[in-house]
Amino acid sequence: MSRYRGVLVSSLGLVLGWAGSALAAPGPNVLFIAIDDLRTDLGCYGHPVVKTPHMDRLSRRGMRFDRAYVQVSFCNPSRSSFLTGLRPDATRVLNNEDHFRKNIPDVVTLPQLFREAGYHTSRLGKIYHGAGDMEDPKSWDAVEYPKGTPLGKEKHEGRNLTGGKLKWCTWASAKGGDEDQPDGEIAAKAVAFLAGRHDKPFFLAAGFHKPHDPFVAPKAYFDMYPPESLRLHRDPPGASPTPERQVGGATKKVFDAFTDRERLEFQRAYHACTTFVDAQIGKVLDAVEKNGLGGNTLIFLLSDHGYHLGERGWWNKTTLYEYSCRSPLMVYAPGMKAKGTPCSRLVEFVDVYPTVAGLAGLKAPAGLHGRSFAPLLDDPAQPWKEAAFSQVRRGQVMGRTVRTERWRYVEWEDGADPELFDHDADAGEWKNLAAEPAQATTIARLSALLRASVIR
Numbered sequence: 001m002s003r004y005r006g007v008l009v010s011s012l013g014l015v016l017g018w019a020g021s022a023l024a025a026p027g028p029n030v031l032f033i034a035i036d037d038l039r040t041d042l043g044c045y046g047h048p049v050v051k052t053p054h055m056d057r058l059s060r061r062g063m064r065f066d067r068a069y070v071q072v073s074f075c076n077p078s079r080s081s082f083l084t085g086l087r088p089d090a091t092r093v094l095n096n097e098d099h100f101r102k103n104i105p106d107v108v109t110l111p112q113l114f115r116e117a118g119y120h121t122s123r124l125g126k127i128y129h130g131a132g133d134m135e136d137p138k139s140w141d142a143v144e145y146p147k148g149t150p151l152g153k154e155k156h157e158g159r160n161l162t163g164g165k166l167k168w169c170t171w172a173s174a175k176g177g178d179e180d181q182p183d184g185e186i187a188a189k190a191v192a193f194l195a196g197r198h199d200k201p202f203f204l205a206a207g208f209h210k211p212h213d214p215f216v217a218p219k220a221y222f223d224m225y226p227p228e229s230l231r232l233h234r235d236p237p238g239a240s241p242t243p244e245r246q247v248g249g250a251t252k253k254v255f256d257a258f259t260d261r262e263r264l265e266f267q268r269a270y271h272a273c274t275t276f277v278d279a280q281i282g283k284v285l286d287a288v289e290k291n292g293l294g295g296n297t298l299i300f301l302l303s304d305h306g307y308h309l310g311e312r313g314w315w316n317k318t319t320l321y322e323y324s325c326r327s328p329l330m331v332y333a334p335g336m337k338a339k340g341t342p343c344s345r346l347v348e349f350v351d352v353y354p355t356v357a358g359l360a361g362l363k364a365p366a367g368l369h370g371r372s373f374a375p376l377l378d379d380p381a382q383p384w385k386e387a388a389f390s391q392v393r394r395g396q397v398m399g400r401t402v403r404t405e406r407w408r409y410v411e412w413e414d415g416a417d418p419e420l421f422d423h424d425a426d427a428g429e430w431k432n433l434a435a436e437p438a439q440a441t442t443i444a445r446l447s448a449l450l451r452a453s454v455i456r
């Protein structure tokens with residue numbers, strides 16, 4: 001809310017002798033932090049090496065969700081879904097090229113809802129996919145897309161890990177400091193915004209780019225991860241075969257040619273970028289406190305999906321496995337009762353829209369596909385959703401997966417390549433149980449859930 005307006009309302013209240021606020025209280029501010037391609041390799045999610053003190057701090061102050069699932073495991077489709085509160089069957093955005101407005105021109109996005117309710121909405125960096133074609137003028141009062149400085153594009157060290165075959169697969173320890181990188185500039189602009197005077201409540205969206213490729217961060221963050229501190233992932237012996245359409249094609253062949261040294265470089269660069277983005281988030285969180293906004297600002301932090309770091313030979317996203325579909329999600333709401341308690345209930349990213357809107361006292365549009373998980377912020381152990389759904393399309397074939405607290409089941413619409421994993425015994429999803437007769441009842445139940453989830 002506007003501190004200025006808050007003071008004004010209280011002063012009027014004193015003068016006029018109001019017992020309470022006779023005016024509708026201005027809603028809380030919203031700080032919406034979106035990170036690109038960040039898996040749950042964070043200190044607060046139990047990673048033994050990766051340093052993320054600031055996201056860890058948010059996790060302690062608010063709530064960390066341990067089973068939060070995106071609806072599509074790559075950029076534009078995931079963002080189009082959680083920013084509209086609609087499942088991909090309804091946005092019909094399943095690639096990085098289509099704009100959701102083409103299919104659903106009159107949809108009210110999450111920031112647009114706040115804007116139309118009188119908030120100032122400001123976007124820094126990547127919230128929708130990319131800077132240009134994917135922009136949405138209806139959502140924002142202000143948009144900035146920092147690019148970093150020329151110095152930040154110079155490198156101390158770095159290389160393409162594929163001999164140029166995959167242009168994106170590049171790392172660099174950069175010259176200059178944080179603010180020579182686009183994400184450092186985004187943080188600086190967010191800090192300046194938070195220090196400013198606000199005549200309206202605000203919805204500030206900060207969209208950080210890292211650890212998305214190319215894996216570029218200032219050298220100091222690479223220095224935190226000497227190669228000997230890292231351990232390479234190895235798929236366990238006897239892991240079930242990976243269906244070609246989950247992970248395959250020409251890109252997989254390039255990954256298959258990685259040496260251990262290249263795998264280690266990839267991992268190190270990803271972790272360095274994670275710690276770099278964490279440091280930027282720390283600056284923004286500090287600014288919330290320093291400017292006295294903590295008592296009236298909702299904070300949502302999420303990534304647009306997870307990532308494979310070598311699991312099943314894959315160094316990317318877009319699969320229907322846990323590594324891609326699970327994402328970090330943290331929420332802080334000033335009045336929440338269960339601060340610092342993690343939540344292991346299932347939540348989906350389509351739930352984010354009704355949750356943010358509800359916590360701010362705004363009426364969400366009818367027909368959203370998610371459900372507010374605000375009650376979990378007070379009581380994270382209460383029974384909750386039975387299932388979370390994700391999907392991807394390969395050519396013309398849709399693949400869908402359902403996650404319950406125990407199981408993950410994957411089904412393609414042509415019936416081939418089903419996969420069933422028991423997370424009680426197999427958190428890495430290495431043993432496919434789909435062909436086991438003993439699991440027929442479970443598969444029938446999960447398959448029915450998947451079919452019921454389809455929106456036609």
Ligand SMILES: [Ca+2]
Nearest residue numbers: 036037075304
């Ligand atoms: Ca992404």
